[in-house]
Amino acid sequence: MFSAKIWRESPQRYRLEAAKCLGCGKVFFPPRLVCLGCRGREFEKRFLPWRGRVLTFTVIHTAPTPFVDMAPYCIAIVEVEEGVRLTCQLVDVDLEAVEIGMEVELEFRRIQSNQSDGVLCYGYKAVPGGGE
Amino acid sequence: MAVGIIGYGTYIPRYRIRVEEIAKVWGMDAENYKRGLMLRQKSVPAPDQDVITMSVEAARKALRRAGIDGSEIGSVYIGSESHPYAVKPSGTVVAEALGATPEVHCADFEFACKAGTEAMFVGYSEVKAGTVRYALAIGADTSQGAPGDALEFSAAAGAAAYLFGAEGVAVEVLQAYSFMTDTPDFWRREHQHYPRHGGRFTGAPAYFRHATGAALRILEMTGKRPEDFRYVVFHQPNGKFPVTVAERLGFTREQYETGLLAPTLGNTYSGASPMGLAAILDEAGVGDLILMVSFGSGAGSDAFVLRTTERLLEIRDKAKRTRDQLDKNQRYIDYATYAKFRGKIRKR
Structure with a gap:
């Protein structure tokens, strides 16, 4: 992954920064420039909570190259608050x-290592929550 | 003006490997190591965890306890001997994740196992000097021992984060002191994957001389005696060294057992004594005196005399406790999985 892309996406990956439309109140994650609901272009920054529930999931057995060593692994769609969902790995x-x-918490994890000499990509992954 | 800890947090990965599992592979006597080093198991980082990820998790707990926003942090210091990059600070990623950028001073520290208390020493000093309002100091490591080396039984992973400030102080720093010499007991040269050590030379002239020297001098500086303290925590490269040094100095089991995590956690290097301190803060009462002494090979010890305040009782339940992370939800793995997780298997 190109280092500029990692840098550009870091607000959402590192801090769960979402965009709330000032016109209709819809929350987008990742943030958007134009609201899908009312086509508004004015947003306020908003931080999503680091916990949620598994809405649905799948298990990946044939993984793309950067994730081969992790297979088989779970990819989940997690609802962190009403109507706001994100897709990530569910680990541990x-x-x-x-x-x-199931209740999950989001943790800061390494997403991609880009071989042994690339820029490290960090972000969120889900882990089992609630009972801990 | 009282300066001290206003928030703290730890992170322990969920994976564990038992001493028996490692001993079996290398034809070693597990009982001998369990008895000799007082170690039963150690934590293992998942393949997607490193010093940066654990530091972020520990620091977020510290922020939650302190009740301050990441943007208020004036400096971020991370002590580790396993920073993910050789060139590029761990602290930039951690500060960015906490929302502390761009108005923040940041540096990565390295001094074998005492890099974490070095970060604490500097963070505390900055707040005391009035150059920053809040300083974040972290000790974290995902250290490795060479396959088959005795170090493999202990080299573990974990992180502890401390926020220093002058308002809302939960643990007052009464004295900080550093004791250091050039003693080559343990080292890793550039581009080497595993460290080397001087075997028994790591004991008397290294760990014991520095930990004892720092402890005795800070007791003298503060006019305290061992019996004045409710708790004591030493660097814990295994379960045996911290007990030996504590008892030699006249401390009792009641004083050292709360902060002794090594038997079931292993040695978290830069995280070790700071994590032991966090386990103490999870249980301490108001007005308790605590002595903390780290040790880093090379070699030196940092010592702190600390006193808890009423504020500690208000903040400690705002985040997960250290013993809960250590004792619950462990995921035990075999040696092959451990070797894969830690990159010990050469693929090409």
Whole structure:
């Protein structure tokens, strides 16, 4: 992954920065320039909570090159607040224990290493929550 | 003006490997190591964890406890011997993740196992000098021992973060002191994957001389005696060294056991004594005196005499406690998985 792309996406990956439309109140993550609801262009910055629930998930067995060493792994769509969803890995979990509706917390993790000499890409991943 | 800790937090990865599992692979006697080093298991970072990720998690807990915003942090110091980059600071990523940029001073520290308390020493001094309002000091490591080396039983992963300030002080720093010489007991040369050490030379002239020297001198400076302290925490490269030095100095089990994490955590290097201190703060009462002494090979010790305030009781339940992270939700792995996670298997 190109270092400029990692840098450009860091506000959302590092701090869960979302954009709330000042026209209709819809929250977008990742942030957008134009609102899909009312086509407004004015947004306010908003930080999403680092916890949520699994809306749905799948298990990846045939992974893209940067993630081959992690396979099989779980990719989940996590709802962090009403209507705001994000897609990420669910880690530190037994794959057979993953369920729709399970509580998760988001943790700061390394997303891609870009071989041994590239820029490291960091961001959020989900881990089992609630019971801890 | 009282200056001290206004927030603290730790992070421990969930994976663990038992001493038996490592000993079996290298034909070593597990019971001998468990007894000799007082170690039962150690933490292992997941493949997507490193000093930066653990530092962010520990620091977010510290911010939550302190009740301040990341943008208010004036300096970010991370002490580690396993920074993910050889060139490029860990602190830039951590500061960015906490929302502390761009008005922040940042540096990565390195001094084997005492880099974390070095960061604390500098952060505390800056607040005391009035150059910053809040300083964040972190000790974190994902250290490695060479396969088959005794160090493999102990080299673990974890992080502790401390926020220093002059308002809302939960733990007052009464004295900070540093004791250091040039003693080559443990080292890693550039481009080397694993460190080397002087075996038994790491004991008397290195760990014990510096930890004892720092402890005795800070006791003298503050006019305190061992019995004045409710708790004591020493650097814990294994379970045995900190107990030996504590008892030699006249401290009792009741004083050192709360902060002794090594038997089930391993040695988290720069995180070790700071994480032990966090476990103490999770349980301490008001007005308790605490002595903390780190040790870093090369070699030196930083010592702190600390006193808890009523504020500690208000902040400590705002984040996950250290012992809960250590004792709950562990995921035990075998040696092959450990070798894969830690990059010990050469793929090409």
